[in-house]
Amino acid sequence: MAIVLGPNQYGKAENRLVVVSRDGSTHTIRDLTVSTSLRGDLADTHLTGDNSKVLATDTQKNTVHAFAKQAPVGEIEDFALRLGRHFVSSQEAISGARVLVDEHPWQRIEGNGHSFVAGGAEKRTTAVTVEGDRAWVVSGVRDLVVLKSTGSEFHGFPRDEYTTLRETDDRVLATSVTARWRYQGGGIDWAASHTAIRGLLLTTFATRHSLSLQQTLYAMGEAVLLARPEVAEVRLSMPNKHHFAVDLSPFGLENHNEVFYAADRPYGLIEGSVLRDDAEDAGSAWYSLPMF
Numbered sequence: 001m002a003i004v005l006g007p008n009q010y011g012k013a014e015n016r017l018v019v020v021s022r023d024g025s026t027h028t029i030r031d032l033t034v035s036t037s038l039r040g041d042l043a044d045t046h047l048t049g050d051n052s053k054v055l056a057t058d059t060q061k062n063t064v065h066a067f068a069k070q071a072p073v074g075e076i077e078d079f080a081l082r083l084g085r086h087f088v089s090s091q092e093a094i095s096g097a098r099v100l101v102d103e104h105p106w107q108r109i110e111g112n113g114h115s116f117v118a119g120g121a122e123k124r125t126t127a128v129t130v131e132g133d134r135a136w137v138v139s140g141v142r143d144l145v146v147l148k149s150t151g152s153e154f155h156g157f158p159r160d161e162y163t164t165l166r167e168t169d170d171r172v173l174a175t176s177v178t179a180r181w182r183y184q185g186g187g188i189d190w191a192a193s194h195t196a197i198r199g200l201l202l203t204t205f206a207t208r209h210s211l212s213l214q215q216t217l218y219a220m221g222e223a224v225l226l227a228r229p230e231v232a233e234v235r236l237s238m239p240n241k242h243h244f245a246v247d248l249s250p251f252g253l254e255n256h257n258e259v260f261y262a263a264d265r266p267y268g269l270i271e272g273s274v275l276r277d278d279a280e281d282a283g284s285a286w287y288s289l290p291m292f
């Protein structure tokens with residue numbers, strides 16, 4: 001038996017980066033969390049402690065900061081691609097780079113060019129993988145919280161000796177969407193695509209009658225793939241944020257789906273992938289990202 005080094009990567013995780021651009025007294029801010037990971041000929045540092053091929057994680061952090069100054073950040077996908085390609089092309093030992101960027105939204109406080117209010121929990125995300133001269137872009141949203149107060153049913157499920165859940169033909173359906181979509185092809189307008197896909201996810205959630213969160217998840221992914229040829233696959237993770245109608249009968253009151261207890265945990269966790277059967281090959285890159 002021999003013991004060998006398996007797959008490995010290293011980098012600086014969760015660089016918190018805020019970039020202020022000034023146009024007179026009107027400022028723009030970009031609030032990003034950037035993580036870099038490098039792969040390549042890195043056996044020596046693990047096996048002997050020879051660090052001659054290790055671009056320090058501190059240097060990776062500094063590169064993120066310098067790149068934010070040397071050119072406009074632009075779309076997060078372009079920023080991540082620039083960083084990933086830089087690491088792979090400038091370091092002989094580095095054959096692959098993964099750059100994750102989350103963008104935290106801020107909105108302008110009306111009437112003031114340089115004051116902002118946090119835009120809520122929703123994040124725009126990207127995960128760029130560079131391998132040699134190839135690159136894959138997987139973008140998405142995280143913590144996109146949605147609720148519909150009708151248009152959702154759940155019934156027809158098996159009943160065994162442990163089942164207590166009542167069937168319902170009208171319930172509140174709420175979830176916090178994490179969606180990742182893998183791009184294929186070139187010449188993509190990242191911002192326009194993001195806006196369109198986010199809109200498709202929301203419209204489908206809102207307008208499709210739901211017999212289960214699973215059915216809604218599939219419909220949301222399908223809507224994206226039908227409308228957006230630049231997307232090969234959509235992966236969705238959707239916790240069921242349960243809203244239980246409160247039993248008001250002890251108080252002699254009827255509850256016609258008006259008063260709910262919004263349970264925090266446990267929650268159902270519905271996850272799935274929707275893809276084209278002729279999607280462009282994802283390479284190893286997509287499959288080494290988290291499935292959901």
Ligand SMILES: O=c1[nH]c(=O)c2[nH]c(=O)[nH]c2[nH]1
Pocket residue numbers: 154165211212213214240268
């Ligand atoms: O949409 C749902 N899917 C489930 O699988 C499930 N299970 C459950 O208890 N409630 C729900 N709702």
